[in-house]
Amino acid sequence: MLRLKSLAWGLALLLTAFVALRAFVGDLFTVGSSSMVPTLLPGQRVVVLFDTSLPERGEVVVVRAAEADPLVKRVLGLPGEELSITSAGDLMVDRERLDRSATRLPLVPVFDLARWGWSPLWTTALPEADAGGWVLPEDLTLETAVELTDGHLDPSGAWIPGEEIVGDLELAVEGLKLEGGATLGLTLREGTEHARLEVSAEGLVLLRLARLPGSGEAGPVLRTELGRLEQPCAPGARVSLANLDDVLLVRVDGVLALQAEFGAASPGGSGPRATLDCRGGDARLSGLLLARDLHYTRRGSFAVDSPVRLGPDEVFLLGDASRRSADSREFGPVPLSELVGRVLGPLGSPRP
Numbered sequence: 001m002l003r004l005k006s007l008a009w010g011l012a013l014l015l016t017a018f019v020a021l022r023a024f025v026g027d028l029f030t031v032g033s034s035s036m037v038p039t040l041l042p043g044q045r046v047v048v049l050f051d052t053s054l055p056e057r058g059e060v061v062v063v064r065a066a067e068a069d070p071l072v073k074r075v076l077g078l079p080g081e082e083l084s085i086t087s088a089g090d091l092m093v094d095r096e097r098l099d100r101s102a103t104r105l106p107l108v109p110v111f112d113l114a115r116w117g118w119s120p121l122w123t124t125a126l127p128e129a130d131a132g133g134w135v136l137p138e139d140l141t142l143e144t145a146v147e148l149t150d151g152h153l154d155p156s157g158a159w160i161p162g163e164e165i166v167g168d169l170e171l172a173v174e175g176l177k178l179e180g181g182a183t184l185g186l187t188l189r190e191g192t193e194h195a196r197l198e199v200s201a202e203g204l205v206l207l208r209l210a211r212l213p214g215s216g217e218a219g220p221v222l223r224t225e226l227g228r229l230e231q232p233c234a235p236g237a238r239v240s241l242a243n244l245d246d247v248l249l250v251r252v253d254g255v256l257a258l259q260a261e262f263g264a265a266s267p268g269g270s271g272p273r274a275t276l277d278c279r280g281g282d283a284r285l286s287g288l289l290l291a292r293d294l295h296y297t298r299r300g301s302f303a304v305d306s307p308v309r310l311g312p313d314e315v316f317l318l319g320d321a322s323r324r325s326a327d328s329r330e331f332g333p334v335p336l337s338e339l340v341g342r343v344l345g346p347l348g349s350p351r352p
Contacts (some may be wrong), residue, residue: 204252
């Protein structure tokens, strides 16, 4: 009898603790729309920490919504800032682009070789992988075959096309090992100009490639050096080249190695948006990834028709799937008093 009473008291205490936890610390919320795809999926449960203090830019939060379930969105504008969205889908803060070397907003995966295998996104495929990964042979060039839009990968790894062309991309290789004096080239095109990173045993060289005005596609290519790091990458390194908000960022194993202004490219141009090539030897990879930046469509009126200035206690919320998201572009800035808490992460798979 005493044991049953002890068990009952224990269960009561656990129940009390659980109720208190959900009332004062955090709770589970269900994502009710596709506005945060692919970061969060419809029906997915997320763990939310109750916290009404000022969030950081880029944090995902839950806010109360009038006559609707709570909304899950990303904080992009902070109190006192002026925000506007350009025709190219970029967010301007106080009439300047974000410092992307300091503000690490998530990128949307477009291709992931190690996780999903090969894709018709590319014109050709690498030879079959062996125990050491994939080999990019000398003189083989990988090129994207399609224009890159504001689409995303679904949970099975299939590419879901979008509608608007995206300018900002990141190309990355993982587990890189250069063989026989090889130089690996990663190239991104925007408009008529190209950003190119050359990786060799001597280090990294960041270049801007452009043709002479009026020379056409067959004209000579001007190579302008934008940065150099005379330090070789360690074998097995992850190396990435990104063009985000007209700034080139080169990272080695996640650490910023080179940065340069790329400037607004001239419109037009043709050819692949991303290219990977190898010269002077082979390169071995354990992974190849391509991602795009968050792209904001001109939906609604706030920060779209004209800039919007946030009040001292307001934030601006946007969804990662901009075309599908009803957010601050439509209902305006959100008072901090409407903040429920921060999303710590998803819990399992979406509910059917």
